[in-house]
Amino acid sequence: MNVNQHSSHPDQDPFGLSAFSDGLYIGGAWRPAAGEGRIEVIDPSTEAVIAAVPDATLADAATAVEAAASAAESWRETPPRKRSEILRRCFELMVERSETLARLISLENGKALRDARGEVAYAAEFFRWNAEEAVRISGEFGIAPAGGNRIVVDYQPIGICVLITPWNFPAAMATRKIAPALAAGCTVILKPASETPLTAYALAALYEEAGVPPGVVNVMTTSTPVPVIAAMLADPRVRKLSFTGSTGVGRTLLAEAAKNVISCSMELGGNAPFIVFDDADIDAAIEGLMVAKMRNAGEACTAANRIYVQSGIHDAFAEKFTRRMAALRVGPGVDPDTECGPMITRKAVEKIERLVADAVSRGGHVLCGGRTLAGRGFFYPPTVLVDVAPASDMGCEEIFGPVAPLYRFETEAEVIAAANDTEYGLAAYIYTRDIGRGMRVASKVEAGMIALNRGLVSDPAAPFGGVKQSGLGREGGQHHGIAEFMEAKYIATSF
Ligand code: NAP
Numbered sequence: 241m242n243v244n245q246h247s248s249h250p251d252q253d254p255f256g257l258s259a260f261s262d263g264l265y266i267g268g269a270w271r272p273a274a275g276e277g278r279i280e281v282i283d284p285s286t287e288a289v290i291a292a293v294p295d296a297t298l299a300d301a302a303t304a305v306e307a308a309a310s311a312a313e314s315w316r317e318t319p320p321r322k323r324s325e326i327l328r329r330c331f332e333l334m335v336e337r338s339e340t341l342a343r344l345i346s347l348e349n350g351k352a353l354r355d356a357r358g359e360v361a362y363a364a365e366f367f368r369w370n371a372e373e374a375v376r377i378s379g380e381f382g383i384a385p386a387g388g389n390r391i392v393v394d395y396q397p398i399g400i401c402v403l404i405t406p407w408n409f410p411a412a413m414a415t416r417k418i419a420p421a422l423a424a425g426c427t428v429i430l431k432p433a434s435e436t437p438l439t440a441y442a443l444a445a446l447y448e449e450a451g452v453p454p455g456v457v458n459v460m461t462t463s464t465p466v467p468v469i470a471a472m473l474a475d476p477r478v479r480k481l482s483f484t485g486s487t488g489v490g491r492t493l494l495a496e497a498a499k500n501v502i503s504c505s506m507e508l509g510g511n512a513p514f515i516v517f518d519d520a521d522i523d524a525a526i527e528g529l530m531v532a533k534m535r536n537a538g539e540a541c542t543a544a545n546r547i548y549v550q551s552g553i554h555d556a557f558a559e560k561f562t563r564r565m566a567a568l569r570v571g572p573g574v575d576p577d578t579e580c581g582p583m584i585t586r587k588a589v590e591k592i593e594r595l596v597a598d599a600v601s602r603g604g605h606v607l608c609g610g611r612t613l614a615g616r617g618f619f620y621p622p623t624v625l626v627d628v629a630p631a632s633d634m635g636c637e638e639i640f641g642p643v644a645p646l647y648r649f650e651t652e653a654e655v656i657a658a659a660n661d662t663e664y665g666l667a668a669y670i671y672t673r674d675i676g677r678g679m680r681v682a683s684k685v686e687a688g689m690i691a692l693n694r695g696l697v698s699d700p701a702a703p704f705g706g707v708k709q710s711g712l713g714r715e716g717g718q719h720h721g722i723a724e725f726m727e728a729k730y731i732a733t734s735f
Contacts, residue, residue: 255344255442264294264461265444267307268454274299279434279463284350284582284618285572291348293437296462301471304458308400308427309477311455316397316425318453324374327419329450331367334360334415334443341442345410346573348436350582350618351536353574358535362698363411366419366716369700373722374423384732392731397425398503399479401725402472404465404493405440406485407433407584408539408640413484413507414440416704416715418447418457424725426480429458429472433485435584437461470496479503480725484541487664487709505713505724507541507705509638510666513659514544515681517652518552520671521693526561528695529644532669534568534622535696537580538642539588541710542667542689542697545639547646548655554648558607558626565622565644566608572617580642582618589618592641595634599645602629609642630658638664652681660686665708667697688714 263270277295282288296304315323334341342356349356380393401421405413414430421428432440444459462468472478473496481497483490484507497504514532516525532544549557573581583589589612596610609623620641628635628645635645649655659668668687672678675692682690688706689697698704703717714720 255340255438262294264296264300264304265441265457265459266300266304266455267310267458268448271303273297274303277463279437279461281348281435281438282585283347284584285574287616287618291438293441293461295464296460296468297464298467298471300460300462301468302475304429304460305400305472305475305477307455307458308429311453312400312427312477315422315427315453315456318425320375320377323423323425324371326451327367327371327374327422330419330447330452331364331371333446333450334364334367337446338364341411341439343574344442345436345439346581348438349407349410350573350584351539352578352581353576354579355536355581356573359409359412362700363409363415365700366412366415369716370419370423370722373420373719377424377722377726388734390733390735392733394729394731395723395726396729398725398727399426400475400477401426401428401480401482402469402478403428403430404469404481404483404485405430405432407435408536408541410436410439411443414443416700416721417482417484420715420721421480421482421725422452422456424722426725427456427458429460431460431462431465431469434461434463469493473497473500473502476500481505482713482724483507490711503724505715506711507713507715508666508709508711509664510541510543510706510710511545511636511638511662511664512542512667512669512687513655513685514547514669515655515659515671515685516547516549516553516557517670517672517674517677518550519673520553521673522553522557522560524693525671526557526564528669528671528691528693529561530564531695532691533644534565534580534642537583539584539640541638543638543640544644544669546635546659547644548649548658549646550655551648551650554646558624558646561644561646562607562624565624565642568622568642570613570619570621580622583620583641584618586618588640589620592620592639592643595632595637595639596623596625596643598633599625599628602632604628604632604645630661636662652677656681656684660684663709664706666706666710667691669695
């Protein structure tokens with residue numbers, strides 16, 4: 241199926257993509273890019289080209305910043321209640337179209353339809369949550385300790401925001417930024433990942449319908465992000481960069497933003513430990529691990545990357561877990577029976593092959609999977625390894641695939657040290673029936689988010705983010721997400 245065919249008939253264009261097959265979404269309209277280039281979108285389940293989107297150039301970057309600047313003043317002056325109602329409408333439209341959006345995500349990303357449905361629900365929730373937050377932005381008032389002076393703190397929208405998102409959650413990573421930015425009163429330019437631009441454009445059509453004024457949200461795809469993003473960050477009207485992606489690219493962007501001292505929020509890579517103590521409920525821990533490891537076929541920043549199992553239960557745990565992993569149905573994302581879809585690209589499969597080969601060469605044993613599946617599509621089977629050397633590459637790098645290495649440990653102190661032996665610090669998982677121990681270990685593990693006897697941490701109502709080289713700032717949460725898009729202005733006065 242080519243989803244990009246020009247047709248107004250819903251059967252031939254089920255995703256309504258014909259509107260933007262030739263256009264970037266700038267200033268509330270679909271505009272042709274300045275250049276002739278196109279970016280092909282590949283279905284990872286079949287390797288077929290399913291669409292091609294415009295390839296923005298430096299001229300388009302300038303047009304997008306101009307559009308965001310033109311809309312900035314009236315959007316920041318729009319009453320919070322009105323902004324809230326528009327965001328609420330975005331939520332409602334996403335819910336109405338959730339099945340179509342989920343199918344589109346499955347098609348371009350490859351993830352199992354059940355995961356895509358979960359993503360759409362999660363992504364929509366950022367609109368509902370921030371619609372509620374938009375009317376709760378308040379300031380501060382105090383008396384200076386020396387007396388005489390009053391301290392007034394006003395929170396103002398930070399300005400034009402450049403938002404860059406990855407391919408693994410094409411809807412949620414966009415709404416997690418757009419919704420709080422709009423709630424705060426900012427205008428934005430979104431650059432989605434080149435592998436999954438269709439979802440970002442499908443959502444753009446929805447913003448328009450929800451009443452988001454022209455220029456408040458702009459979306460542009462480019463195959464040359466380095467100069468295009470640098471040009472936008474060099475424009476003094478741009479005051480914020482919010483990035484979700486790999487730690488390596490995050491470092492590069494921090495350096496670029498430093499040239500103009502631009503405020504940065506960085507949601508970067510992870511290397512999550514999943515710790516199971518002897519006293520844990522084994523079935524519950526396996527259930528949690530199936531979610532923490534296999535949601536999105538392992539292509540999640542929060543994915544369990546190093547699974548530490550205490551020696552008393554290690555072998556029984558490994559056996560039960562392997563049975564669950566080996567039984568998963570691998571197939572195309574859009575097939576409703578699929579439990580594990582393909583990887584995003586051939587390169588991603590090759591990386592996993594390298595990590596597994598390295599682990600085996602250092603003494604690791606494969607209990608299931610471990611070999612790339614033949615045929616078309618970027619498939620890698622659910623894989624379990626034991627006896628993996630901690631220094632092997634998969635202990636240090638994000639696996640970003642359906643591969644679960646188990647490490648045996650003896651003591652609490654030993655596992656805390658092992659969990660913290662990484663440059664990353666995004667999510668961590670702990671399973672124990674001893675809540676005192678659970679809280680103690682949670683306080684000592686260096687991560688921005690801890691799941692205690694749970695396999696899922698993400699929640700729009702909770703602050704999401706990492707420590708160490710997993711990032712700077714938080715998204716979501718009661719005030720954290722919006723605060724990233726606001727500046728405190730202090731007014732000294734006396735009366
Ligand atoms: P990536 O390679 O870092 O790319 C992310 C985005 O940055 C894409 O839109 C990409 O555009 C763009 N980009 C790449 N190089 C750039 C540059 N030099 N200047 C400006 N933009 C640039 O990451 P990915 O492979 O898409 O996503 C996987 C990574 O994201 C993993 O490390 C994962 O842990 C992380 N992640 C983190 C979170 C979190 O919340 N902490 C959530 C999800 C994912 P192109 O697509 O055009 O290259």
